[in-house]
Amino acid sequence: MASTLHTDDAVVDARGLARTERGRQKADRRAAILAAAATLFAEHGYAGVTIEDLGAAVGVSGPAVYRHFSGKSAVLAAILEGASRALLDGAERVLGEAPDAASALRSLIRFHVEFALGDADVIAVQDRELERLDRDARHQVRLLQRRYVEHWVDTLSRLRPDRAETELRFRAHAAFGLLNSTPHSARIPGRRPADGTIRGILEEMTWASLMS
Structure with a gap:
């Protein structure tokens, strides 16, 4: 037995x-x-x-x-929703580990730089193809993105309480524009500096654009 x-x-x-x-x-x-x-x-x-x-x-x-x-549209939805969830989860992780607001912002910048350099293709797809998603999928992606943006705005408001929330939100979106576009221009053959240089430049420029 x-x-x-x-x-x-x-x-x-x-x-x-x-x-x-x-x-x-x-x-x-x-x-x-x-x-x-x-x-x-x-x-x-x-x-x-x-x-x-x-x-x-x-x-x-x-x-x-x-x-x-289920089809090509489901693949596109999975790419964009997955990227948005990864950004949100990463932001919440680095914010949870940061000891103060300045460290939190630097960590957010560093995290987004890594994402932008590592997932430039996803950023290109996001920029060009988001509107191809059906209404529900597009709504879900935008909801995740808004939550991500609010983490940046909340962090900025702790560092710049003298500035209006609308200005801080504008600065955050401008920073995303910088971070998300530069990796593509840096990929042009013969024009890409070393990865460490790109990271340093992006982090410095983003911090300046947010805190000036």
Whole structure:
């Protein structure tokens, strides 16, 4: 009897491991599709990319993409909502670790610089393709973005209580414009300085634009 129990337990464990491995592989494939889609949408535009293109980019057939997403629009929604959630979660993490308002703002700037340099394709897709989302998906992305902006405005208001909230919000949006556009211009062949230099320049310019 004990032997049978041990055998049954081993079968259950093996099945559990198999399910876990399949789940991991599915998650990895989904992430690969999103990464490839961001690059393709940035390079060719949403309209210029097909489901077959997405599949080919990750080594599967076009129809295989439907195992992970209901269609191309769902891929776009996942890219933009995922980026907005990552920004919001990151902002809340760095704010929770900052000892004071000045440190909080510097951490927010540093965090966004890393995002802008690491996810320039996503930023390009956000700028050009947001309006292609359906109403509900677009609303969700904009809601996440507004919450992200408010963290910046709240932090700025602690440092500049003498300034109106409307001005601080304008400064935050202007800072995003600087941070989100510069990585693309820096990618032009022959014009990109070293990554460390780019980071330093962006952080210094953003701090100055917010605190001047």
